[in-house]
Amino acid sequence: MTKAGGIYIHVPFCQKRCIYCDFYSTTYGQEWKLLYISALKREMCLRRAEIDFARVPSLYIGGGTPTQLPPSLLVEVFQAISENFTFTKDAEVTIEVNPDDVTPELINTLRHTPVNRISMGVQTFSDSILRFLNRRHTSRQALEAVQLFLDAGYNNISLDLIYGLPGQTLESWKRDVMQLLTLDVPHLSAYALSYEDNTPLAEMLRDGRVAEVSDELSWQMYEYLMDETAAAGYEHYEISNFAKPGLHSRHNSSYWDGSPYLGLGPGAHSYDGESVRRSNNTSLDNYVKASADVPHQTEVLASEERYNELVMTRLRTASGLSLQLLSPQQKSHCLQMAEPHVFNGDLLLEDSVLRLSRKGIFISNSIISDLMY
Numbered sequence: 001m002t003k004a005g006g007i008y009i010h011v012p013f014c015q016k017r018c019i020y021c022d023f024y025s026t027t028y029g030q031e032w033k034l035l036y037i038s039a040l041k042r043e044m045c046l047r048r049a050e051i052d053f054a055r056v057p058s059l060y061i062g063g064g065t066p067t068q069l070p071p072s073l074l075v076e077v078f079q080a081i082s083e084n085f086t087f088t089k090d091a092e093v094t095i096e097v098n099p100d101d102v103t104p105e106l107i108n109t110l111r112h113t114p115v116n117r118i119s120m121g122v123q124t125f126s127d128s129i130l131r132f133l134n135r136r137h138t139s140r141q142a143l144e145a146v147q148l149f150l151d152a153g154y155n156n157i158s159l160d161l162i163y164g165l166p167g168q169t170l171e172s173w174k175r176d177v178m179q180l181l182t183l184d185v186p187h188l189s190a191y192a193l194s195y196e197d198n199t200p201l202a203e204m205l206r207d208g209r210v211a212e213v214s215d216e217l218s219w220q221m222y223e224y225l226m227d228e229t230a231a232a233g234y235e236h237y238e239i240s241n242f243a244k245p246g247l248h249s250r251h252n253s254s255y256w257d258g259s260p261y262l263g264l265g266p267g268a269h270s271y272d273g274e275s276v277r278r279s280n281n282t283s284l285d286n287y288v289k290a291s292a293d294v295p296h297q298t299e300v301l302a303s304e305e306r307y308n309e310l311v312m313t314r315l316r317t318a319s320g321l322s323l324q325l326l327s328p329q330q331k332s333h334c335l336q337m338a339e340p341h342v343f344n345g346d347l348l349l350e351d352s353v354l355r356l357s358r359k360g361i362f363i364s365n366s367i368i369s370d371l372m373y
């Protein structure tokens, strides 16, 4: 396996489930959290050699809801990490937090860990939509949580928003964006709502209890977001991600630039940076029962699949897809399929790099699918 790379730890606990979410998590209690920590430590020891454990550039603790682990167990996670891995001096260490879990006690716990970046799922500042989504927090709690972190000196904060939510209007989205910009945090991830199979929200869509927003409204929301974040000094460095200069997410960027990463925990994904992907099974029960390696699937990517992944990931970024990464045959296929999009201005081709134009971003999915095998 290619050495060096980041680490992702999946914490599969939520207090309750949001109706739109298809990430793997359970609402199991304390006893399962203890079992999970033991299994996680075991998996760390077993798999540490899959990356260069002596120089890890980024760690991301996500979920689920990592802050559903009580402080003592969060400390145990970091102890186990420090026993198994050594981070580069400037490593980015992110933890996802839920606004209503943010207390002075949590912040005090985090102070004793290497965490230097906070990712908070705000989703919207509309309380009625938060209730509809079955989110636990209110907009006020989100604002207070951000302030608590800022007061404690955590300036590297990323907030998540969702647009195209049922009940959301262009005006309410504008208020969300404006509210977020007044917080002046250095990073923002904004996702178009996706109706994922097997979620309560997708069932509501099938039953006609909610309706998708029109493409036109979705574009208006996205366009407003792009304009206002640009005016506020954010770089639009990936379709859904915006950052102040120098504060792009290293963890997210490693997914898009094909770096290897080690994913630990049930449901976590790993990549060797070349051709092997691994997915741990989404079962906490089986994860804690495993005596050796945890249940998982491994996939070896054929050259066409690797090309498709390159197109899919690189074209989402502002850096674009360098044709130098492609074999002569792939390059010729790519240029042939890109030609009509370059002609009508949806793709830009400069210095052997293909990039989405502003116009092209709105139809990125269809462009990406056209370029794939």
Ligand code: SF4
Pocket (backbone or CB within 6 Å): 013, 014, 016, 017, 018, 021, 022, 023, 025, 063, 064, 065, 098, 121
């Ligand atoms: S969105 Fe976050 S808090 Fe809500 S169910 Fe999914 S992982 Fe849990």
